[in-house]
Amino acid sequence: MTTPRTAQTAGRTGPPEEIKAVPxxxxxxxxxxxxxxxxxxxxxxxxxxxxxxxxxxxxxxFLSRRVLExxxxxxxxxxxxxxxxxxxxxILAVMRLSPNPLLSGASWVYIWLFRGTPVLVQxxxxxxxAFLYPRISLGVPFGPSFLEANANDVITALTAAILxxxxxxxxxxxEVVRAGILSVEHGQVEAAQALGMSRIQTxxxxxxxxxxxxxxxxxxxxxxxxxxxxxLASVITxxxxxxxxxxxxxxxxQTIPLLIVASLWYLIVTSVLTAGQFYIERYYARGSAxxxxxxxxxRIRRYLFTFHAPPPPAQPPxxxxx
Amino acid sequence: MITPAEATPPVHGAGGPPMVLAExxxxxxxxxxxxxxxxxxxxxxxxxxxxxxxxxxxxxxxxCINHLEKINAGRLWVDGELVGYRQQGGKLxxxxxxxxCAKRAEIGMVFQQFNLFPHKTALENVIEAPIRVQGLSxxxxxxxxxxxxxxxxLSDKADAYPKQLSGxxxxxxxxxxxxAMQPKLMLFDEPTxxxxxxxxxxxxxxxxxxxxxxxxxxxVTHEMGFAREVGDTLVFMDEGTxxxxxxxxxxxxxxxxxxxxxxxxxxx
Numbered sequence: 001m002t003t004p005r006t007a008q009t010a011g012r013t014g015p016p017e018e019i020k021a022v023p024x025x026x027x028x029x030x031x032x033x034x035x036x037x038x039x040x041x042x043x044x045x046x047x048x049x050x051x052x053x054x055x056x057x058x059x060x061x062f063l064s065r066r067v068l069e070x071x072x073x074x075x076x077x078x079x080x081x082x083x084x085x086x087x088x089x090x091i092l093a094v095m096r097l098s099p100n101p102l103l104s105g106a107s108w109v110y111i112w113l114f115r116g117t118p119v120l121v122q123x124x125x126x127x128x129x130a131f132l133y134p135r136i137s138l139g140v141p142f143g144p145s146f147l148e149a150n151a152n153d154v155i156t157a158l159t160a161a162i163l164x165x166x167x168x169x170x171x172x173x174x175e176v177v178r179a180g181i182l183s184v185e186h187g188q189v190e191a192a193q194a195l196g197m198s199r200i201q202t203x204x205x206x207x208x209x210x211x212x213x214x215x216x217x218x219x220x221x222x223x224x225x226x227x228x229x230x231x232l233a234s235v236i237t238x239x240x241x242x243x244x245x246x247x248x249x250x251x252x253x254q255t256i257p258l259l260i261v262a263s264l265w266y267l268i269v270t271s272v273l274t275a276g277q278f279y280i281e282r283y284y285a286r287g288s289a290x291x292x293x294x295x296x297x298x299r300i301r302r303y304l305f306t307f308h309a310p311p312p313p314a315q316p317p318x319x320x321x322x
Numbered sequence: 323m324i325t326p327a328e329a330t331p332p333v334h335g336a337g338g339p340p341m342v343l344a345e346x347x348x349x350x351x352x353x354x355x356x357x358x359x360x361x362x363x364x365x366x367x368x369x370x371x372x373x374x375x376x377x378x379x380x381x382x383x384x385x386c387i388n389h390l391e392k393i394n395a396g397r398l399w400v401d402g403e404l405v406g407y408r409q410q411g412g413k414l415x416x417x418x419x420x421x422x423c424a425k426r427a428e429i430g431m432v433f434q435q436f437n438l439f440p441h442k443t444a445l446e447n448v449i450e451a452p453i454r455v456q457g458l459s460x461x462x463x464x465x466x467x468x469x470x471x472x473x474x475x476l477s478d479k480a481d482a483y484p485k486q487l488s489g490x491x492x493x494x495x496x497x498x499x500x501x502a503m504q505p506k507l508m509l510f511d512e513p514t515x516x517x518x519x520x521x522x523x524x525x526x527x528x529x530x531x532x533x534x535x536x537x538x539x540x541x542v543t544h545e546m547g548f549a550r551e552v553g554d555t556l557v558f559m560d561e562g563t564x565x566x567x568x569x570x571x572x573x574x575x576x577x578x579x580x581x582x583x584x585x586x587x588x589x590x
Contacts (some may be wrong), residue, residue, distance in 0.1 A: 191496075194388055195451035195503060196427025198419060203338035205454060209441050286441065286483065 024104055044114025056258035061248065062264070070244025071265050077161055079228040082223050084166030094203065096178055115173035120232050123164035129155050129238040130136065161233035161240075169226060176218045180211030212284040220277035224270050239267055341366050341538045342387060342509055346396035349562075356382045356440055358562040359396065364555075369539045370530030371549035371570065374559035375585060380542040382558070384509045387540070388429050392475055400429065401506060427455050430500030434512040436492045438484040444495045445472065445480040448502045456503065463502070472500040474528050490521030494528055501532075508532065510541040546590060550574055558582045 007162040062068055095107040114122070130151035139145030155163075156172060184207050192202040234243035252258075282295070294302065342364040349357040357379045366372050372380045384390045386398060389406045398405040406422065407414045417425075439447050448467035451586040452458040458466070471477055474494040484492050493513055498510060510529065514522040526548050533539055533552045543549060549556055549570045558579070566579045576589070577583045 159494055185437075187433060187435055187437040188439065191431075191433065191439070193390060193432035194429070194433075195425075195499070196423045196425075196455040197451060199421050201454055205450065206439055210439075226447055284441075 009017050009103070009283065041099050052256065053260070054254060054257040058264075061245075061254075061258060061261050065246075066244050066248060067241070067261055070239055070241040070262075071269075073158075073225065073239060074230050074241040074265075075269065077158075077165060077233060077238070078223065079226045080162050081165035081169055081230065082226055083164070085169025085173045085218070085222070085226075088167070088170030089175075089177045090208075092170060092174035092183060096174065097181060111171045111174055114168050115175075119164065119168045119229060120235065122168050123161060123232055125162035125238055126155065126164045127157060127162070156190075157233075157236050157238045160236055161230070161238045165230060165233070167215075171221065172222060173219070176215055176222065177211070177245075178219075179185035180213075180215035181207055183214040184210045207282070214276065216281050216284055220273065223277075225271055227269055227273065228266060327345060338366070339399065341401055342534040342540065343369070343399040344383075344387075344396065345398075347383070347386065347393050347398055348395035348577050349379070349386060349391060349393050355563055357386070357393070360562075360564055361372075361500060362557065362564060362567075364540060367536045368554045369428065369533045369537075369541065369552055370555045370557060371543045371553035372557045372559060373544065373546070373549065373585070373589075374542065374557075374565075375382070376518045378559040380559050383512050384431070384511050384540060384542055387504045387507075388426055388431055388509060390431075423455070427451070427503050428506050430503060430505035430508040432493070432500055432510045434497045434515050436484070436489070436516070437455070438492055438496055438499070440484050443481050443483055444476060444487065447484070447495055448499045451499070452502050461561055464474070467498070467502055470501050473501075473531070488521060489517045490524045493517065493525045497525070497528055497532075506538065508537055508539045510539065510543070512542050512544065514543070514545055544589065546574060546586075558585065560585070 018223055092107045093111060095103045096111075098107075132149050136149055136151050136154055137145035138147040169187050188210065189202055192206045197205070231242035232239055233240050233244060237243070239247065241262050245262045249255045249258040278296070333422070340363045342362065343452070343540065344360045344362040346358055347360040348355070360383060362370075362383075372383070374380050378580070382391060386393050387400060392406060403412075403425070405416055408421075409415075438444075439450065442450065445464065445467055448470060449458075449460065449463040452463040452466065453460060468480065471480055474497055476491060476494055476498070478490060478581055479487060482491075482511070484495070487495065493516075493576055497513075500576065507590075513529070514525050517525065524547070528547060529539070529541070529548070530552050540550070553570040556573045557564055557578075558566045558573070558581070560581050566573060566577065566582045569580070573582070577586055
């Protein structure tokens with residue numbers, strides 16, 4: 001499509017003269033930057049000169065077998081608990097929005113119960129389930145049972161941790177998913193229904209994909225939070241990252257360096273998760289904006305380009321360009 | 323309330339039952355009475371335009387025909403079959419979700435706000451229902467969709483997302499999406515009211531083509547020009563009732579009812 005030249009450019013040759021003006025100075029910003037730099041220098045200085053950080057010990061344990069095994073267990077706990085949480089969250093959210101009062105009521109009670117008690121208490125509860133139900137059986141309700149086992153054999157420390165973290169996460173994810181579903185315009189449901197799509201098809205094909213845009217950022221938050229909350233499993237003797245380093249320093253008394261080892265690993269995994277979240281968000285943003293947001297690399301490249309070269313002249317209104 | 327007596331559709335002539343037949347249709351939301359006894363008949367291949375002030379129940383009537391709303395009293399038939407119910411042994415039975423979906427699939431609907439699926443491209447919007455509801459294969463549905471996008475003048479926009487399209491283009495995709503289900507009846511709910519004035523023409527042109535091709539259409543609109551040129555019947559609704567029905571030309575130039583006259587004097 002070509003549009004006619006506007007009045008200003010018509011009858012003139014060459015691009016218009018770019019404005020060159022003296023920029024406004026910002027002394028406040030310079031002062032703020034100086035304070036930040038000073039604090040950063042102090043931090044770097046103490047990190048490097050305080051021998052009690054014992055960086056050599058940090059280095060020697062950073063890739064040790066026991067730490068890596070703990071890290072592995074932490075990641076496993078996070079992934080499995082989040083998977084349970086997300087599946088449960090979707091089910092609870094759909095139940096909560098159901099016109100059936102029993103279903104929505106059940107969902108409300110679940111969320112109330114699991115969000116209303118500390119996750120640490122829940123973990124201890126699952127860990128000690130054998131006190132409440134010494135034997136666990138699988139069978140017809142109020143009828144015969146097919147499978148029966150000792151609760152202490154079924155509920156190990158790890159399964160207690162997975163159950164506790166996963167079921168608790170389900171309550172939070174339910175609210176996240178519900179907010180996502182409610183964020184989709186009602187017209188979308190009507191359009192899908194008018195085309196003859198069933199309630200399930202509408203939910204799966206039309207509502208949830210759009211709700212994802214609202215669901216993903218808090219889910220990323222929840223995942224990062226779960227990574228750190230999984231350290232609570234240390235109290236029920238699951239040797240995840242924190243408990244693994246605790247076991248080491250309880251013998252060697254190198255408390256601070258080992259806590260730094262754990263912290264560094266938590267930071268590394270969190271950073272990886274943050275990057276992953278960015279790309280998932282970008283995927284679900286398709287169609288919601290005219291252009292997808294740039295990836296960090298694109299952004300850096302653009303920044304470097306505009307930093308060294310003057311900004312490109314504004315696009316002339318006519319389609320001919322330069 | 324709906325009573326089972328005299329719930330058989332009156333049959334007219336040789337062309338089968340009328341496409342839409344409404345008898346004493348009532349609809350209320352809570353205590354608000356929106357439709358108060360609507361009697362209407364839309365013949366096959368007829369283009370009916372409905373005008374009236376906002377809040378007169380025009381949109382609600384369309385939504386009832388598609389069973390997006392349940393009626394509270396009266397009878398509504400589409401193509402000789404009751405909307406939302408089945409008559410069995412002198413009793414009315416509510417239809418199952420599957421049966422309601424099957425009936426909705428035969429009626430196309432175009433909304434004022436387009437309601438395109440924003441996470442799908444124009445082509446994906448059009449092929450979604452034929453694949454998921456009618457079970458068409460993807461190549462078959464795509465072929466059909468491309469033909470419809472060509473008819474609506476959007477061949478080059480198949481891979482664009484709704485946000486990248488103008489309002490007029492979005493509405494034409496919405497029409498193509500509805501037509502992809504090969505409906506026997508098309509409902510238009512103020513299809514051009516959300517459009518910039520210069521984009522209205524393209525959408526009306528597509529609707530005019532559709533009317534020429536023999537589609538039965540019910541159009542709620544404020545476009546009096548379209549009603550005059552394309553409509554076979556014009557209906558004026560006010561406060562949940564049909565005030566006047568007639569030929570568009572005659573009614574627009576010489577309205578019989580005082581309320582019609584008052585309304586037309588404001589919009590013409």
